[in-house]
Amino acid sequence: MLKRKLGRSELEVSAIGLGCMGMSFAYGTPPDRKEMIALLRAAVDRGVTFFDTAEAYGPFTNEELVGEALAPVRDRVVIATKFGMKLGTIGVDSRPEHIREVAEASLRRLAVGTIDLLYQHRVDPDVPIEDVAGTVKELIREGKVKHFGMSEAGVKTIRRAHAVQPVTAVQSEYSLWWRRPEEELLPTLEELGIGFVPFSPLGKGFLTGKIDAETTFEKNDFRNLVPRFSPEARKANQALVDLLGGIATRKEATPAQIALAWLLAQKPWIVPIPGTTKLHRLEENLGATEVELTQDDLRAIDEAASKIRVEGARYPEELEKRTGL
Numbered sequence: 001m002l003k004r005k006l007g008r009s010e011l012e013v014s015a016i017g018l019g020c021m022g023m024s025f026a027y028g029t030p031p032d033r034k035e036m037i038a039l040l041r042a043a044v045d046r047g048v049t050f051f052d053t054a055e056a057y058g059p060f061t062n063e064e065l066v067g068e069a070l071a072p073v074r075d076r077v078v079i080a081t082k083f084g085m086k087l088g089t090i091g092v093d094s095r096p097e098h099i100r101e102v103a104e105a106s107l108r109r110l111a112v113g114t115i116d117l118l119y120q121h122r123v124d125p126d127v128p129i130e131d132v133a134g135t136v137k138e139l140i141r142e143g144k145v146k147h148f149g150m151s152e153a154g155v156k157t158i159r160r161a162h163a164v165q166p167v168t169a170v171q172s173e174y175s176l177w178w179r180r181p182e183e184e185l186l187p188t189l190e191e192l193g194i195g196f197v198p199f200s201p202l203g204k205g206f207l208t209g210k211i212d213a214e215t216t217f218e219k220n221d222f223r224n225l226v227p228r229f230s231p232e233a234r235k236a237n238q239a240l241v242d243l244l245g246g247i248a249t250r251k252e253a254t255p256a257q258i259a260l261a262w263l264l265a266q267k268p269w270i271v272p273i274p275g276t277t278k279l280h281r282l283e284e285n286l287g288a289t290e291v292e293l294t295q296d297d298l299r300a301i302d303e304a305a306s307k308i309r310v311e312g313a314r315y316p317e318e319l320e321k322r323t324g325l
Helices: 033-045 061-076 096-110 129-141 155-164 185-192 203-208 231-251 255-266 279-290 295-305
Strands: 003-005 012-014 050-052 078-083 115-120 145-151 167-173 195-199
Touching: 033 061, 033 279, 061 078, 061 096, 078 096, 096 115, 096 129, 115 129, 115 167, 129 145, 129 155, 145 155, 155 167, 155 185, 167 185, 185 195, 203 231, 203 255, 231 255, 231 295, 255 279, 255 295
Parallel strands: 050 078, 078 115, 115 145, 145 167, 167 195
Antiparallel strands: 003 012
């Protein structure tokens, strides 16, 4: 597995990480725990060194799962987790005392002595970002955290935080069907030397080509609430999957591999974290590192994608309000 450094930091991780949320949260009934432990260890065996979790996933159960699964290989992996949600609500809480409480609890659940990368899950408009960054700076000084990250933050907030405690990575949604980070975020991260970790790099599964207008989701699947996953939007957005499929056929790859290879080709400091609960999907995703897209390929993809209008918002309105602050 190829390695990448997150920005100008010394944090080196596998070129593709593993988003662990779906193993216990958000996408219907969680799979069998033992199977997920086996999958996490299989990922390590295949070269994955970067794993993403959060206290909010479950809540709590995902950190416990990741901690148990990776305990035997702790020295070979980088574990990222997050603080800042007001659990049981759609609210946020990044008060310094709460950050410390969450960090201590995450250390216990993950069964680690230090958190490799600690993200603010969402910006808290009621707490100055300088106080947030300052609290993480203290945790780093105390040896409880190694690196500071931010998730779905706006560029002005990132700059203010970075001035207090250097930000190693920013995590936001980015894929061929959500390209807004290209406008302001990516240029800012490049300037500041911050790594970028795209979540939902496969469009919450849509860009794999395995979901269409007729697909039904379990009642407790988050995608039922997402406007972009309405049957009408899925039908309209099929054009993007068809584009990926055509390139995949030519490259002897899959649509998912083309979507991930496209992300990897954007910047050398981008590390996508596709999630999965299936071994064959994990192996398919990791195979994206072997797909070479030439400059001509990338230009052709951009030209074709620019003619496709993606329908539907990526979040329900109340959740979209928490992003880009």
